[in-house]
Every structure is written in structure tokens, then in C-alpha cells.
Amino acid sequence: MAGVGFRRWAQALSRGKGSGLSALLPGCRAASGGSKADLPSSYPLTPEAKAAAAKKYNMRVEDYKPYPNQGEGYGDYPKLPDKSQQERDPWYQWDHPDLRRNWGEPMHWNFDMFTRNRVDTSPSSMSWSSMCKTMFGFIGFMMFMFYVGEQFPSYQPVAPKQYPYNNLYLENGGDPEKAPEEVVNYKI
Amino acid sequence: MADYKEAPLASRPKTLDPNEYFNLSLEYRRAEEQRSAMRSNLKLQYQTQLNNPHRKALIEDPALNRWMYARSHTYPHFKATFKTSLTGLLFSVVPIIGFYYLFKTDRDKKEADIKAGKCDRRFALSS
Numbered sequence: 650m651a652g653v654g655f656r657r658w659a660q661a662l663s664r665g666k667g668s669g670l671s672a673l674l675p676g677c678r679a680a681s682g683g684s685k686a687d688l689p690s691s692y693p694l695t696p697e698a699k700a701a702a703a704k705k706y707n708m709r710v711e712d713y714k715p716y717p718n719q720g721e722g723y724g725d726y727p728k729l730p731d732k733s734q735q736e737r738d739p740w741y742q743w744d745h746p747d748l749r750r751n752w753g754e755p756m757h758w759n760f761d762m763f764t765r766n767r768v769d770t771s772p773s774s775m776s777w778s779s780m781c782k783t784m785f786g787f788i789g790f791m792m793f794m795f796y797v798g799e800q801f802p803s804y805q806p807v808a809p810k811q812y813p814y815n816n817l818y819l820e821n822g823g824d825p826e827k828a829p830e831e832v833v834n835y836k837i
Numbered sequence: 838m839a840d841y842k843e844a845p846l847a848s849r850p851k852t853l854d855p856n857e858y859f860n861l862s863l864e865y866r867r868a869e870e871q872r873s874a875m876r877s878n879l880k881l882q883y884q885t886q887l888n889n890p891h892r893k894a895l896i897e898d899p900a901l902n903r904w905m906y907a908r909s910h911t912y913p914h915f916k917a918t919f920k921t922s923l924t925g926l927l928f929s930v931v932p933i934i935g936f937y938y939l940f941k942t943d944r945d946k947k948e949a950d951i952k953a954g955k956c957d958r959r960f961a962l963s964s
Contacts, residue, residue, distance in 0.1 A: 683899055689907040691914055707879060707900065709871050720916025726907045736848045744883055752896070753879035756904040774845045 692718040693725050702727075706755045716758075727755055733763040733770040 686705070692715060693699040702725045703713035716723035737749040744752040748764065762768050773780070811834040814820070818829035843849045851857060886896045915921065947964075950956045958964070 682897075683902060687899055687903065689903055689910070706903070707875055709868065709875070711868065712872070720914070720918045720921055722911025722915045724907060724911075724914040726903075732848075738850055738852075744880070751876065751879060752883035752898055753900050754876075755900055758904075758908070760904060771846050772843065772848055 689724050689726050691724050698725075707753055708755055723758070726758060729755060729757045731757070731759075731763075731770060733765070733768055735765045735769045736771050 690702075693702045699713065699715075700710050702715070703710045706713065706727050708727060714728045715725050716728045734749045737743075739749070741749075743749050750756070757763055763770070775783075815829045815832045819825060823829055841849075841853055883896065886892060947956070951958070
């Protein structure tokens with residue numbers, strides 16, 4: 650029994666194309682799981698390709714818009730609006746509530762950037778221009794003021810320490826017999 | 838409700854958008870119905886798999902698989918245009934060469950200063 654199987658396998662091997670390990674493996678796959686047609690492919694050039702791509706991504710043909718074909722590597726992946734997950738309705742019963750996403754929904758290209766822990770596109774109370782002006786204005790002003798402070802330093806005047814007893818002549822090992830030179834550290 | 842204002846850091850919810858209720862065109866309604874139908878179909882598929890008592894494996898999300906595949910297989914769709922070449926230059930070649938040049942000149946200058954004895958290194962442990 651095993652001998653028959655081995656002979657047939659050897660015959661198929663000698664007859665078949667391919668080399669190396671791929672020649673030893675059976676030339677068939679299981680039908681379960683997704684197919685190659687389900688995966689993203691290159692930019693759709695014809696309207697039929699666009700319709701097929703929209704169907705593949707579970708979108709309406711009118712909603713489906715691929716990225717412009719500029720060779721940046723997007724292929725036929727849809728261009729979804731740049732809205733973060735934080736902007737989505739918190740009260741709707743999402744399939745994955747932490748991600749605010751339903752199963753099977755097309756994911757944004759930068760989905761991992763738009764999660765609720767990361768970039769948030771929710772509207773802000775100040776406009777972008779006023780935020781930029783406030784921040785860069787403050788930073789620029791502080792840098793300018795520190796530069797001015799460097800050019801015009803202002804501190805308490807200091808001088809070397811003055812010691813009494815003729816600059817501590819005896820403590821510094823001066824001869825007690827000899828008269829030290831008079832040091833006057835003041836001026837009246 | 839007519840003068841509803843959004844919460845300061847939130848966008849207006851879809852259910853409170855006046856365009857959902859007034860001045861609706863047939864096309865808009867049809868579009869919304871189609872979208873809702875797709876969504877319901879996906880929800881049905883998901884719930885069937887989720888509530889299947891004999892299911893032992895995790896529920897595979899084809900949209901997630903497509904996203905992962907698209908993100909990792911960008912090379913076949915890459916074309917060397919002016920824009921992409923410029924991006925590649927600016928983000929990979931220029932920083933390497935620029936930083937090499939900056940660091941080299943700075944350190945050479947410091948080395949020359951040390952050799953000439955102009956650097957005060959009394960308390961410097963690392964440089």
C-alpha cells in the first residue's frame with residue numbers, strides 16, 4: 650500500500666514542473682479562508698475594476714475613491730476621510746467598542762494612527778492658526794528675551810574676597826619676627 | 838434643539854445633523870439605505886459567527902487582513918516618480934549625509950581645539 654503510494658509520488662515528481670521543495674509539496678490548497686481576489690491589488694484603471702474593488706472593500710461604488718495613482722504604493726486601497734476614531738459616536742453599539750469600529754468595515758490606511766490613544770481630529774476650541782500663533786509667538790518671544798539677557802548681563806557686583814590682618818600674613822606662614830607689608834583693602 | 842451647539846471638543850453627531858432630517862433628496866436617502874444595508878449584512882455575518890456555540894477559533898476579519906496586506910505590500914505598486922524620488926532623497930539620503938557632515942566637522946573642530954590646548958577639560962569626564 651505504502652509502496653504503491655511512494656511509487657506514484659515519485660512518478661509525479663519526475664513528471665511535474667517546479668524544483669526544490671515546491672516540487673515535493675502537493676499542488677493544491679484548501680478552499681477555506683479568503684481568496685487572492687479578496688486582497689488589495691493594483692490601481693483600478695477601468696470602471697469595472699473600480700466597481701469590483703468597491704465590492705471587495707464592502708463600499709458603495711460612489712463612496713469608493715482610490716488614492717491617486719502616483720506610485721506611492723497604495724494600489725487600489727480606498728481613500729477614506731481623515732477622521733480619528735475618537736470622533737465616532739460613543740453611544741452606538743460598535744462591534745469593537747474600544748476601537749469604535751464594526752467588523753468588516755474598511756479601515757483607514759492610517760488606522761493605527763487614528764486610534765483613541767493617538768492622533769485625534771476632533772474639533773478644537775481654538776483654530777489651528779491661532780494655536781500656532783500663540784505657541785510660536787510665546788516661544789519666539791522668550792527666545793528673544795533670553796538672547797537680550799545674554800547680551801546685557803545684569804548681576805550683583807562681585808570682587809575677590811578680602812582678608813584682614815594683612816591678608817592673613819601670620820596664618821599664611823609669615824615670619825612673626827619680620828614686619829609684614831601693610832595691605833589696605835579699602836579706600837576712603 | 839434647533840440651536841444645538843457642538844460640545845467644545847466633539848464633532849456634531851450624525852443623529853443631530855439637520856441635513857439628516859430636512860431637505861432630503863432621493864439620492865441621499867437611497868445612498869444611506871444602501872450603506873445601511875451593507876452595514877446590516879456585515880453585522881449579521883459577525884453576529885452569526887460570534888454567537889455560534891460550536892465556534893472555537895477567533896473570528897477572522899477580512900477587512901483587517903486586507904489592511905495588513907495593503908500596508909505590507911506597497912512595493913509592487915511603487916513607481917519612481919519625481920515626487921517619490923524626492924521624498925526618498927529628503928528622508929533617507931539627506932539626513933544621513935547631513936548628520937555625517939555636521940558631526941564630522943564639529944568633532945574635528947573640537948579635536949583641533951583640544952590639540953591646540955584651547956579647550957577647558959578640567960571637569961569633563963566624557964568629552
